[in-house]
Amino acid sequence: MSVAVCLLLYGFAVVVLAPRLLRRLSTEGAAPRIAVAAWLAAMASTVLAWTVTLAIIIIDLVTHRISLFPARFMDSCLLHLHDAAVGDYGGHMQTGLFVLSGFATLAVLVLAVRLGTTLLRSRRTTLEHARMARLAGRHHPGLNAVVLEVDHPAAYCVAGKPHTIVVSRGVLAALEDHHLDAVLSHERAHLDGRHHLLLTLTRGLATVLPRVELFTLGASEVARLLEMLADDVAARIHGREAVLQALLTLSTLPTPPATAEAALLPRVRRLSAPENPPRLHTRIAVTAITLSAVFIPVAAIVTAGIGLQVCAV
Incomplete structure (x- = not known):
């Protein structure tokens, strides 16, 4: 197969398989930092794979050549695509192919503009909220x-x-001093870890691609895992009990803050459980997924750049 076909199939495989697999491995927050990295790697590698795939195909069609690869290495599907592009199958086929390529390029540009607009709007809203x-x-x-x-x-x-x-x-009245300190440490952990940037990006992708579960589920899962990461930072400073009691106190108020309601049950269960290191197989599985999500598309793109075959025919 060609690099383009490999990357295209890789992107679809990640979209189909990654959401359920990653959710199963990260539900209890055993290794939230690695789980966040796995979700981000899966989303970023899918966008990268599809973007590079389109770029390769468009370049081949526009330049009327296949690529830097020798013809014997190329997949027959891409060879037929090239033949259609140069008009070997007739003018109608050639025109249709260029129109299809144009629509695909336009769709990518529209999505890119929508994502950029969403990110800029989110930043303006956040800055205005802070000012107000x-x-x-x-x-x-x-x-x-x-x-x-x-x-x-x-x-x-x-x-x-x-x-x-x-x-x-209302929060100052409800919480004891050490519980309030735990809440403040939790919020500082969000800011110090720049969690707002990750949330803005993942929610932007979910807004632009609302029908793709990898991005919609990924945005909610990343948000939940980031809450657990902030819990861990606060717990290291003030103790797990202080964080747990602060969370329970806020959740029992008549109108609890949204931050206390977010993924409440898993966070309470996690803080209530004995502090045990995550199981080795969980760490290995999530780490392997993260490395694979990063390595496969990057390796394919680098290989394409130096003119070597990455997939056997």
């Missing part, structure tokens, strides 16, 4: 956070210039 929170609340130097004088419980972070952690008077 600082205007509406008062800075509490002891907490290094903005306090909103409202009874409705709220505790969250907003990326901005500067980054802002927001808590409401």
Whole structure:
């Protein structure tokens, strides 16, 4: 097979197989950092594989050549595609092929523009939210956070210039000091880890490709795993019990904050369980998926660049 065919099939295989497999391996958050890397690698490698596939085919059609490969290495399907492009099968076939290629290119450009627009809109909204929170609340130097004088419980972070952690008077009244410190450490972990960038990217892909489960499920799973990562950071500073009690207290309020409701059951179960290192086979499986998702398309693209065959006929 040609590199283009390999990458195309690889992308479809990841879209079909990766969501259920990755969700099964990351449900309990045994290794959240590796699981996040696996989801991101699967999504990025799929986009990369499909983009390069289209680029290879378009270049072949426009330049009326197959590629740098010797003809004997090429897949017969791509050979027929080339013959149709140069008009060996008639003008109608040639015109139809170029029209199809044009539509495919246009579709990719539209998706790219939509993704860029979505990311820019999300950034503007986030910056405006941070600015309005600082205007509406008062800075509490002891907490290094903005306090909103409202009874409705709220505790969250907003990326901005500067980054802002927001808590409401309702949360201050509900939590004891060490529980509040755990909540603030959780939010700082989000900002220090730049989790907002990962969430913006994954949610942007899910918005642009709402029918592709890899991106829609991946966005929600990455968000859930990032909450667990922030829990781990806060637990290392204040202890698992403090984080757990803060989460349970917020969740039992009449109107709990959205951050406390996000993936609540797995987070509570995970913090309640004895602190055991993740099983070796889980780490190996998730790491293998991550490395494969990165290596396969990159290896194919590098091989295409140096003119070697990557898939046997």
